[in-house]
Amino acid sequence: MTSQLNAHFENFPPPSPPAPRAARNAGLAATRLALQLYARVSPEKAGRMVHHMALKPSRLPMPSRYEYLLDTADSHTQLHHGSNTLPVYSWGEGPVVLGVHGWAGAGIQYGAWVEPLVQAGYRVVLFDAPAHGRAQGDSTNLFEMADVTAKVANSVGRVHGVVAHSMGCLAVARAIADGLQVSYLAMLAPPVSLAAVMDNLGRQLGLTPSVLAVHLQLMEERFGKTLWDRLDLQTLSPSLTHRGLIVIDNDDGSVSPEDSERVANSWEQAAVLRTEGLGHHRLLWSPMVIETVLRDLGRPVHTV
DSSP states (O other): OOEEOOOOOOOOOOOOOSSOHHHHHHHHHHHHHHHHHHHHHOHHHHHHHHHHHHTSOOOOOSSOTTGGGGGGOSEEEEEEETTEEEEEEEESSSSEEEEEOOTTOOGGGGHHHHHHHHHTTOEEEEEOOTTSTTOSOSOOOHHHHHHHHHHHHHHHSOEEEEEEETHHHHHHHHHHHTTOOOSEEEEESOOSBHHHHHHHHHHHHTOOHHHHHHHHHHHHHHHOTTHHHHTBHHHHGGGOOSEEEEEEETTOSSSOHHHHHHHHHHOTTEEEEEESSOTTTGGGGOHHHHHHHHHHHOSOOOOO
């Protein structure tokens, strides 16, 4: 059973979201219309188009408000993964706290965490997964993101804590199940499973069941029929034996708060922080969320 954190709900003027809402809504409406028209001609071809799109994340608009931090990083290295080169940045010294972004995100989204964590005595490590941020590549998937997360962790030494956002939570949980060792994990707005994400994608795009079924069949052909269990946080919860925190905002329009609650109910070692008014992305720079994670982490114990 998860413990509950008594936190005051937070509602303050936030930085702008990753992209203007009007532009995102207009793009989504245009995509919905195109797919619906195409589906009338050929549900099979429309489903294949959805599958192609689903593995190509949109890039986070640059520059971000925290872009300047990249120039002040104590370390900037390049990690080679397959044919792609991925940037890895770090600030500070001490036990490593790794930030894992979500789908269509970037490491720099954790910019608000850098100074507080460094001042507390931690080393902050951020990276861009393939086809995200400044990394090379134009397509990826959660299994590859899990592999990259583990590869980054191995490149920087033992990772003490991980902060993951949205679909990045699925990638981190998969990496932990595959052997990544951490002492603490904070999940911000975790979806309960890839299957739930796909259902939400179908609703967002207004897909008919036949069109969505084509995409799901192609996913199974590519990754195997077990992919749904392999990227399901309720199924993976037995591997989450460390302390953790799950942050759920009641106004999250991208990941259902009810789905995140299901994650909380299955991860016994996790506390829960509930907020409202932050939505899906403002969790990433909420002072209350950052302070709660810092309290959970505590002051690092340095060993010689």
